[in-house]
Amino acid sequence: MADKSLNRTELVAAIAADSGQSQATVNGILDSLFNKLAASVGDGTKVSIPGWLSVERTHRAARTGRNPSTGATIQIAAGYGVKVSAGSKLKAAAKG
Structure with missing residues (x-):
């Protein structure tokens, strides 16, 4: 960190x-x-800044989960998430 x-x-x-x-x-x-x-x-449009980063929406399918408090099975609805990927220039900067 x-x-x-x-x-x-x-x-x-x-x-x-x-x-x-x-x-x-x-x-x-x-x-x-x-x-x-x-x-x-x-x-739903992918945004790409070549060499630096790209950001896109991803789809998560519905799935079965578990309530950590009770252990009961629950149904988790389908939804969307965001994927952020580092480009080559950003990765090179991180390496120092």
């Missing part, structure tokens, strides 16, 4: 400093990016 973390406020400040844009502008761009990402994945 990482010892360091970068929250949204720190990310916005760093991008603003690197790009010369205001923090408000960068924050608006990030909001727009995440809104478009959520809308696209919600519609």
Whole structure:
């Protein structure tokens, strides 16, 4: 697990400093990016940024599960999840 973390406020400040844009502008761009990402994945469209990451909606079939408290068998409905895959540039950056 990482010892360091970068929250949204720190990310916005760093991008603003690197790009010369205001923090408000960068924050608006990030909001727009995440809104478009959520809308696209919600519609079933795969979003791919070559070399960095791809995000897609996945389908989970209905299945039988078990209540951990009682041990009773329960039916879990079909649903959707999200799969995020790291691209080659992101993987290379993680290796150091």
